[in-house]
Amino acid sequence: MARINDNFLKLKAGYLFPEIGRRVGAYTDANPDGAAKLIKCGIGDVTEALPEAVRDAMNKAVDELGNRDTFRGYGPEQGYDFLRNAVADNYYSDLPVTADDIFISDGSKCDTGNVLDIFAANGSNKIAVTDPVYPVYVDTNVMIGNTGEGDEDGRYEGLVYLSCTAENNFVPAIPEEKVDIIYLCYPNNPTGASATREQLTAWVEYANANDAIILYDAAYEAFIQDPEVPRSIYEIEGAEKCALEFRSFSKNGGFTGVRCGFIAIPETVTGADADGNRVSIKSLWSRRTSTKFNGASYPVQRGAEAIFSDAGKAQVAALVEHYMSNAALLSEACKEIGLSVFGGENAPYVWVACPAGLTSWDMFDKMLTEANVVITPGSGFGAAGEGYFRISAFNSRENVIEVCKRLKTYLK
DSSP states (O other), rough: OOOOOOOGOOSSSSOOOOHHHHHHHHHHHHHHHHHHHOOOSSOOOSSSSSOOHHHHHHHHHHHTTTTTTTOHHHHHHOOOOHHHHHHHHHTTTTTTTGGGHHHHHEEEHHHHHGGGGHHHHHHEEEEEEESSOOOHHHHHHHHHHHOBOTTTTTTTTTTTEEEEEETTTTTOOOOOOOOOOOEEESSSSTTTTOOHHHHHHHHHHHHHTOOOOOEEOOGGGOOOOOOTSSSSGGGGGGGGGGGEEEEEEEETSTTTTTTOOOEEEOOTEEEETTSSOOHHHHHHHHHHHHHHHOOOOOOHHHHHHHTHHHHHHHHHHHHHHHHHHHHHHHHHHHHHHTTTTEEEEEEEEEEEEOOOTHHHHHHHHHHIIIIIIOOEGGGGGGGGGTTTEEEESSSHHHHHHHHHHHHHHHOO
């Protein structure tokens, strides 16, 4: 008999966004008229075309593959030097990260799940996650066996939940207990909150004092508007000893369907083996990458490289401005009808308190059936997300203006 991984059975429901898709599908099947007017502001998927510089670079790369003299087969699993150097030069030139610390991947969602391969499982590490939280962080820990059973609110035994509320501006307090691995995401998905330099400094100091590792998801750093907000965890002194940073080209460069991202791991980040010997985390990730991954495709990496060209930078800046202007419009519309609004200033997500008497899924159903707008229920991101909903600013300006009108019509 082939035994399955029983940890998958602990998962209480389908992954959040497929569940949203299922509910939307059921509604549109039953209401074809509503389907025609439906506007999706749920999943954080980009809508605007790939930048021209990226398209040109990818087309050129495809042409190279069509010529035997310039054809390329297997590339380096860690990524081509041209992209690793571009990342290091543009993101980390004044920080303690080199091109050799960069590992190109097919996206940060994959990296944040796959990184668990190199850490001991089955309760060997005490793991802290924010609440609300990007579901991948929790679900992958459940799948690998790092948790016990989940309760009715979706919280799993064995995880340390760091509550993020309006009172703490959705940046959690340092835990009183010792933890070994800490997931942080800023600018935050789903709340749109950003962490100050002082707050991140406190986390880095805690991690170094407790021999912990921070898994820092900076997928939305391109959307930071406030120059005082750190764009990288490595801007904080000592982070090169305790933090891994995940980044993506999905949102700033429109790569959600193209797939490319990277993880930065300085040589100075270490963990301990069973005997207490220090081991380079970077060496373990390199070994894992070489064994399980053949690298992002050559045309995709050339496209990502083009983001750092002068034309690419200008085109990406225009995309960021477009989405952040959408966020401002959505925020203002919600405020006009008296809702409490968070985020939307340094991230393309608007986090909104539900009207009195409505749960997160009540709000989802109301918006779907009455306004024909898909939002994301806050409870899908964890127990602390109950009573909130998320609106994604990734959409056309026309659609966002229409969503604002519908919000004012159906929620006033």
